[in-house]
Amino acid sequence: MTSVRQVQVTFDCAEPERVGRFWCAVLGYVAPRPPGRNGAFACVDPTGVGPRLYFQRVPEGKVVKNRVHLDVRAGTGLVGAQRLAVLEAECARLVELGASCVRVLVADGYNESCIVMRDVEGNEFCLD
Template identity: 65%
Template sequence: MPTIKKFQVTFDCAEPERVARFWCEVLGYVVSPPPYGFATWDAFDRSRPPEDRGSWFACSDPSGVGPRLFFQRVPEGKAVKNRVHLDVRVATGLVGEERLAALEAECTRLVGLGAVREQLLYDGHGACIVMRDIEGNEFCLD
């Protein structure tokens, strides 16, 4: 059996393009090219029935290393804690106050984009900050 190395992470959400653009800013990702045969996402959306317009959107790592993120509209809102979440690695290799400062700086930037800070987990050495994206999905700054 071959080992699978490529995968995408799929988010259920109410506003796919809005959430995708938020994650582009968080991760330094770019909007994925529109589906084959379309010059723009707007052209693709205009080709679809009105009820399907804006029903999905995608973004990707410009270096090609990270997974593609796919956002699909679902009718129900988020009701419980995520079973899977992203850890955004912004302080790798840092410890103590230096780690905490890097996490706090990134937290401030993401709050400016619409994220919500939930909780700081800090033991004097290791730390992470639990946050929520613009639709309430949990993620951690690590």
Template identity: 70%
Template sequence: MSSIKQFQVTFDCAEPERVARFWCEVLGYVILPPAGFDTWEEFDRSQSAEEQGSWCACSDPSGVGPRLFFQRVPEGKVVKNRVHLDVRVGTGLVGEERLAVLEAECARLLPLGAMRVRLLYDGNDSCIVMQDVEGNEFCVD
């Protein structure tokens, strides 16, 4: 049986570069150009006018996290995501200590264009449901 060595997470979106740059700020990722190109701009120049700006990608500079790929789609988001990212900043913490760390991360993400949706808190465990710049849900966990 073979094992999977790598995977990427793909986002459907209206503005791939904008959403990619948001997630770079959230996760400390960097924009990576397609193979054979020095930049996404150079890649775009090789595409037809209607295809330009249709894709963008970023990755973890340490090589640990998955690559994120963003592709333009014509339709807007209309329902809740079936899959979402959890931004893990409170691992191992509980109660008020955990909540304080989550709230600090939420406060950092709001000026980047994120939107707070709701706090889920039961006195011990917690997470903050948020949306990225195009309304994709994610959790600060």
């Protein structure tokens, strides 16, 4: 039987500390130590539940849509107008942190509402 492995989510970016501090503020994560060599930065869930996030400097910029993205679960268990109001409030908070709102996808009878956003370096993520 295969044992469960821990995962780390790694971000390629131009400014690891800036992007890492943004995600710490979004998720309530903490930086366990100062930035590493070459400007690398890591942060962790202080409860130990979520995966470690690691931010590494790369020379090339982002050019296409992410193939993998984070879903920030701000509206879990909520539906309709109540869910959309919570998502929009969280969107406003994240915009103040430097994120940008790409589009609001309103519930369509099959899928619940979610908001597509970009972090401080343009990486897509969803509020759902």
